[in-house]
Amino acid sequence: MESTLESVNKAEETADQIAARAGLDEDIRSGVSMAVREGMINAILHGNAYDPNKRVNLSFEQNDHDLVIIISDEGKGFIPDDVPDPLAPENLLKTSGRGIFLMRAFMDEVRFRKLNPGTEITLIKRLQSS
Amino acid sequence: MSMKASTRQVDGVTIVDLSGRITLGEGSVVLRDSIKDLLGKGQKKILLNLGDVSYIDSSGIGELVSAFTSVRNQGGELKLLHLTKKVHDLLQITKLYTVFDVKDDEATAIGAFSR
Numbered sequence: 001m002e003s004t005l006e007s008v009n010k011a012e013e014t015a016d017q018i019a020a021r022a023g024l025d026e027d028i029r030s031g032v033s034m035a036v037r038e039g040m041i042n043a044i045l046h047g048n049a050y051d052p053n054k055r056v057n058l059s060f061e062q063n064d065h066d067l068v069i070i071i072s073d074e075g076k077g078f079i080p081d082d083v084p085d086p087l088a089p090e091n092l093l094k095t096s097g098r099g100i101f102l103m104r105a106f107m108d109e110v111r112f113r114k115l116n117p118g119t120e121i122t123l124i125k126r127l128q129s130s
Numbered sequence: 131m132s133m134k135a136s137t138r139q140v141d142g143v144t145i146v147d148l149s150g151r152i153t154l155g156e157g158s159v160v161l162r163d164s165i166k167d168l169l170g171k172g173q174k175k176i177l178l179n180l181g182d183v184s185y186i187d188s189s190g191i192g193e194l195v196s197a198f199t200s201v202r203n204q205g206g207e208l209k210l211l212h213l214t215k216k217v218h219d220l221l222q223i224t225k226l227y228t229v230f231d232v233k234d235d236e237a238t239a240i241g242a243f244s245r
Binding site for chain 2: 005008030034037038041045086087092093094095096098099101102105
């Protein structure tokens with residue numbers, strides 16, 4: 001996908017449709033599509049920096065247990081642990097830095113892998129009904 | 131999908147009725163421009179009506195925080211009105227619910243501004 005805002009919106013819509021087909025209820029679906037949106041923003045804005053020569057890859061995979069979404073960019077990469085905790089009192093009024101937190105809040109598992117170049121984010125949602 | 135903002139005055143308070151999505155790109159810019167415009171005109175008591183805001187992403191949260199601090203830094207007050215459940219939950223998990231002054235009723239919100 002191109003490194004544009006349109007790709008962010010398209011990815012969010014697709015995630016919602018796939019999560020619906022996977023049988024997730026509206027609240028959970030909304031969280032999954034938000035996590036995908038935040039992952040795409042991370043890739044396109046912070047990773048590829050809207051560079052038209054850099055692409056973002058987005059894939060969805062569903063098995064019996066999980067919905068697995070993988071987003072990768074071609075940016076310079078980052079260290080997730082270096083991102084300040086947005087819930088710390090001194091960071092509450094910061095205007096950015098909540099994307100990774102939101103991904104973790106809405107997904108069951110979030111993994112980061114360093115690529116060369118870029119970053120791969122894996123978002124996992126368990127499908128077992130409660 | 132785009133966001134709209136319209137303003138009205140009630141008892142010295144500027145109510146900004148927002149509708150749509152406050153997200154990276156247009157939605158965030160509309161909010162930023164609205165606040166900048168109001169502060170430029172000296173309107174520093176601002177009530178953001180989010181009743182028709184269906185969705186906010188991390189960029190939109192950042193824009194709300196930015197609006198809050200901009201208004202406060204100019205000696206004004208910014209309050210939020212009519213949060214949808216989705217927006218309410220988002221502010222809860224990001225611990226911003228207690229930072230913002232959130233109201234459910236317009237008249238109560240207007241009365242809560244300092245005189």
